[in-house]
Amino acid sequence: MAKRIRRAAVxxxxxxxxxxxAHLANVGIPTLLLDIVPRELTKEEEAKGWTLEHRxxxxxxxxxxxxxxxxxxxxxxxxKDNITLIETGNFEDDFHRLAEVDWIIEVVVENLDVKKxxxxxxxxxxxxxxxxxxxxxxxxxAAMAEGRSDDFKKHFLGTHFFNPPRYLKLxxxxxxxxxxxxxxxxxxxxxxxxxxxxxxxxxxxPNFIANRIGTYGLLVTVREMMEGxxxxxxxxxxxxxxxxxxxxxxxxxxxxxxxxxxxxxxNNVYExxxxxxxxxxRVPEFxxxxxxxxWLGSKSGQGFxxxxxxxxxxxxxxxxxxxxxxxxxxxAVEMAKQAKGTAAKLQTLVYADGDRAGTLLWNIIAPTLLYxxxxxxxxxxxxVAIDRAMKWGFGWEQGPFELWDAIGLEKSVRKMQAEGRDxxxxxTDMLADGATSFYQTKNGQRFYYAPGGYKTVEESEKxxxxxxxxxxxxxxxxxxxxxxxxxxxxxxxLEFHSPNNAIGADIVFMINExxxxxxxxxxxxxxxxxxxxxxxxxxxxxxxxxxQDENFFELELAVRQFQQALLKMxxxxxxxxxxxxxxxxxxxxxxxxxxxxxxxxxxTYIGLVEVGVGLIPGGGGNKELYIKxxxxxxxxxxxxYVKVAAKTFETIAMxxxxxxxxxxxxxxxxxxxxxxxxxxxxxLYEAKQAVLALYEDGYRPPVRRKVPVAGESGYAAMxxxxxxxxxxxxxxxxxxxxxxxxxxxxxxxRVPYGTEVDEQYLLDLEREAFLSxxxxxxxxxxxxHMLVKGKPLRN
Numbered sequence: 001m002a003k004r005i006r007r008a009a010v011x012x013x014x015x016x017x018x019x020x021x022a023h024l025a026n027v028g029i030p031t032l033l034l035d036i037v038p039r040e041l042t043k044e045e046e047a048k049g050w051t052l053e054h055r056x057x058x059x060x061x062x063x064x065x066x067x068x069x070x071x072x073x074x075x076x077x078x079x080k081d082n083i084t085l086i087e088t089g090n091f092e093d094d095f096h097r098l099a100e101v102d103w104i105i106e107v108v109v110e111n112l113d114v115k116k117x118x119x120x121x122x123x124x125x126x127x128x129x130x131x132x133x134x135x136x137x138x139x140x141x142a143a144m145a146e147g148r149s150d151d152f153k154k155h156f157l158g159t160h161f162f163n164p165p166r167y168l169k170l171x172x173x174x175x176x177x178x179x180x181x182x183x184x185x186x187x188x189x190x191x192x193x194x195x196x197x198x199x200x201x202x203x204x205x206p207n208f209i210a211n212r213i214g215t216y217g218l219l220v221t222v223r224e225m226m227e228g229x230x231x232x233x234x235x236x237x238x239x240x241x242x243x244x245x246x247x248x249x250x251x252x253x254x255x256x257x258x259x260x261x262x263x264x265x266x267n268n269v270y271e272x273x274x275x276x277x278x279x280x281x282r283v284p285e286f287x288x289x290x291x292x293x294x295w296l297g298s299k300s301g302q303g304f305x306x307x308x309x310x311x312x313x314x315x316x317x318x319x320x321x322x323x324x325x326x327x328x329x330x331x332a333v334e335m336a337k338q339a340k341g342t343a344a345k346l347q348t349l350v351y352a353d354g355d356r357a358g359t360l361l362w363n364i365i366a367p368t369l370l371y372x373x374x375x376x377x378x379x380x381x382x383x384v385a386i387d388r389a390m391k392w393g394f395g396w397e398q399g400p401f402e403l404w405d406a407i408g409l410e411k412s413v414r415k416m417q418a419e420g421r422d423x424x425x426x427x428t429d430m431l432a433d434g435a436t437s438f439y440q441t442k443n444g445q446r447f448y449y450a451p452g453g454y455k456t457v458e459e460s461e462k463x464x465x466x467x468x469x470x471x472x473x474x475x476x477x478x479x480x481x482x483x484x485x486x487x488x489x490x491x492x493x494l495e496f497h498s499p500n501n502a503i504g505a506d507i508v509f510m511i512n513e514x515x516x517x518x519x520x521x522x523x524x525x526x527x528x529x530x531x532x533x534x535x536x537x538x539x540x541x542x543x544x545x546x547x548q549d550e551n552f553f554e555l556e557l558a559v560r561q562f563q564q565a566l567l568k569m570x571x572x573x574x575x576x577x578x579x580x581x582x583x584x585x586x587x588x589x590x591x592x593x594x595x596x597x598x599x600x601x602x603x604t605y606i607g608l609v610e611v612g613v614g615l616i617p618g619g620g621g622n623k624e625l626y627i628k629x630x631x632x633x634x635x636x637x638x639x640x641y642v643k644v645a646a647k648t649f650e651t652i653a654m655x656x657x658x659x660x661x662x663x664x665x666x667x668x669x670x671x672x673x674x675x676x677x678x679x680x681x682x683x684l685y686e687a688k689q690a691v692l693a694l695y696e697d698g699y700r701p702p703v704r705r706k707v708p709v710a711g712e713s714g715y716a717a718m719x720x721x722x723x724x725x726x727x728x729x730x731x732x733x734x735x736x737x738x739x740x741x742x743x744x745x746x747x748x749x750r751v752p753y754g755t756e757v758d759e760q761y762l763l764d765l766e767r768e769a770f771l772s773x774x775x776x777x778x779x780x781x782x783x784x785h786m787l788v789k790g791k792p793l794r795n
Contacts, residue, residue, distance in 0.1 A: 481506025537586025
C-alpha cells in the first residue's frame with residue numbers, strides 16, 4: 001500500500017512546478033521545491049560579490065519562483081502565509097532530501113531523455129514506497145519508467161495537473177501496466193479529498209484525454225475559420241457562453257494559454273499519430289508566423305488580440321495586421337440568445353442551415369464529436385471520463401457526449417450521414433439497439449451507454465446533486481426564492497434559487513419556515529445551493545425601487561424581518577450549517593455569519609460590500625462580524641474593544657472580499673471551528689456531516705449575552721481614520737457620511753467605553769443607519785449605477 005502523503009517534493013520550479021507546490025501548500029502539505037543550479041551569475045549577484053558556490057545563487061531559480069508566487073494573478077496561494085510551507089533548494093545540494101518525502105512530482109522540461117535522467121537519480125535516493133509522478137502534458141509515462149527498479153515502477157504514474165493548478169479542477173491520472181492498483185486508488189482518493197480535484201483515469205496515449213480533444217477541436221475551429229472566411233473575433237463571438245463554453249471562447253483561450261504551449265501540445269500528437277489524424281494536428285502556417293514574430297498571446301502582449309488603449313483589436317490572419325474586432329450577428333445567433341438553456345441554444349444554431357453562424361458551429365462540432373467518439377477505449381475506458389475531462393479541464397458546460405445528447409443523437413447522426421461523414425460502428429450499433437442517448441437518468445441515478453448496454457455512472461458518496469435529490473426525495477416546502485429539501489439522515493437543506501440567489505422577502509420567509517420544520521422533524525439544517533454563486537446579497541433593484549417611491553415603512557419592515565430571521569437562526573435550538581462558495585456578498589455573508597458553523601468551499605469570496613452601493617450592512621452583519629472577532633480572541637486576555645471595532649470597521653468600510661476561505665479566516669468571517677472544503681463537489685456532504693457532528697455532540701445554541709462595545713472612544717478613533725482619508729482626498733464627502741454611520745453602529749453609539757448592550761439595540765442602530773442612507777440621493781445614484789453598469793460609482 002502507498003505511504004500516506006504528509007510531505008512532498010516538486011522537481012522543477014517553472015510556472016507549473018511552482019503552481020503545484022503552491023497548491024500543495026494550500027492544503028497544508030510541506031513541500032520541497034528544487035531546480036537546477038545556475039551556471040552563471042547575474043549582474044546583481046556579481047555586485048554583491050557572490051560566487052557560483054553561494055547558497056542563494058545555487059537556489060536562485062526556486063527562490064525566484066517563490067517570489068513570483070506572491071505577485072502572480074490570479075493568486076496561486078490561497079493566503080500569502082502558505083508560502084512558509086514551501087522550502088527551496090537545488091538538484092545538486094538537496095536531491096538526497098527526496099528520501100524524506102512521500103510524493104515526488106517531476107515538472108522539468110518536456111523532453112523524454114531529460115525526464116529519464118531525472119528519474120534515474122530519483123530511483124537512487126527515494127525511500128521504497130514513495131510515490132513518484134510526472135506532470136507531463138503528453139509524453140509516454142511507460143517510456144519514462146523504462147530501466148527503473150520494480151519498486152519505482154510500482155509507485156510511478158502520470159499526474160497531469162491543468163494550469164493554474166489552484167483553479168482548474170482536472171487532474172488526469174495515468175497509470176502504467178506496472179503501477180500498483182492500490183497506488184492508483186489511493187492517489188485518486190487523495191487528489192479528490194485533499195487536493196480538491198476532479199480525477200479522471202486516462203490511458204497512456206499522446207496528450208491523454210483533455211488536451212487531445214481540446215487541441216483537435218481548436219485546430220478544427222481554426223481550419224473552419226480559414227475555409228469559411230470568418231474572422232478571429234467572429235469565431236470568438238459564437239464559440240463562448242452561447243454554446244456553453246468559457247467567455248474566453250477559442251482565440252482568447254489560446255492567448256491565455258500561450259501559442260508556444262499550444263503548438264508544442266499539437267506537435268506532440270502530430271509526431272505520434274498517423275494518416276488523416278496526423279494531418280488534423282498540423283498547425284496552420286500563419287500560426288508558425290505568429291510564433292516567429294513572438295506573438296504568443298497575453299504573456300507577450302499580443303497574439304490573436306491586441307489591446308490598444310481601451311480598444312481590443314483582432315488579428316487578420318491573411319494580412320497579419322490588427323483590425324477592429326468583429327462579431328458574428330446572424331438570425332440564428334439572435335434566436336439562440338432568446339432560447340432558454342444551452343441545449344435549446346445549440347439546437348437553434350447547429351440546425352440553422354444556410355446561416356453563417358450555424359454552418360460554422362456545425363462544421364466545428366460535428367467533426368469534434370466524431371473524432372472523440374472514435375477515441376473511446378483508446379484514450380479512456382468510457383465516455384464519462386472523456387466528458388468529465390473536457391468539463392473540468394477546459395471549462396465546457398457539457399462534455400462531448402452530453403453535448404451530443406443535447407443536440408439530439410439520432411437527428412445529428414442523420415445529418416452527418418447525409419453529408420457523407422463516417423460514423424463509428426459502436427454508435428450505429430447503439431442506435432440499431434434502440435438506444436437514442438448516451439446518458440439516462442432513472443430514479444435519481446445516472447447511467448451512461450457502453451457497448452452492451454447502459455452502466456451506472458460511478459460517483460463518490462460525497463457528491464450530492466440537488467436536482468436529483470428533488471426528483472427522488474421531493475421538496476418539503478418551496479416558493480419562488482427557495483426550497484426546503486430532505487438531505488437524508490434527518491438533515492434538511494435550504495436551497496436559494498432566486499435570480500443570482502439574491503435575498504428578498506421569499507428567502508426570508510423560507511428561512512423562518514425551514515427553522516420551524518427542522519425544529520419539529522430534523523436534526524439540523526444546511527443552507528447551501530449549486531448556483532453560480534452562493535449569494536450576491538440582497539435584491540438591490542427591489543430596494544432601490546422602494547426607496548425611490550419613498551416606501552420607507554416597507555423597507556424598514558423588510559430589513560427588520562431579515563434581521564429577526566437571522567437572529568432566530570443564530571439562537572435556533574438545532575444546528576444550522578451554512579455552506580458558502582464563490583461570491584458570498586452582503587446578505588450572503590450575513591446569512592453565513594449567523595450560522596452555528598460555516599463549512600466554506602476553499603474558493604469562497606466573502607465580504608460585506610454594501611459600502612460600494614452607498615449603504616452599510618443591514619441584516620446584522622456589522623454586529624456579527626464584530627462579535628465573531630471578539631469571540632475569536634484567546635480567553636483571559638485583556639480585550640481592547642477599540643481595536644476590535646476598528647479592525648471590523650476597516651473590513652466593512654473598505655468592502656474587503658476574501659480571495660479564498662483561508663483569507664476569509666484572516667478577515668474574521670471564519671473562525672477555528674468553521675470548516676473548509678477543498679473539493680466544491682463535496683461541500684454539501686461535508687456541511688451535512690458538520691450538522692450531524694454538532695447534533696451528536698449534544699448541540700446547544702449560544703447563550704444570549706450582552707455585547708461589550710467601544711463606545712465614544714471607539715467612535716472617535718474610527719472617525720479620525722475616516723476624516724484623515726477624506727482630507728487626503730482618498731474618499732468623497734458621501735463616503736465620509738457612510739463611514740460616520742458605520743463607526744456609530746460599530747461603536748454601539750455614544751455610550752461609555754466597555755458598556756454592555758443588547759444585540760437588539762445594535763440591530764436597531766444598524767437598521768436606522770441603513771434606512772437613513774438609502775434615502776440619500778447619492779446612495780440611490782450608486783445603487784442605480786451598480787445595477788446598470790455592474791461596478792461601483794464614486795460620487
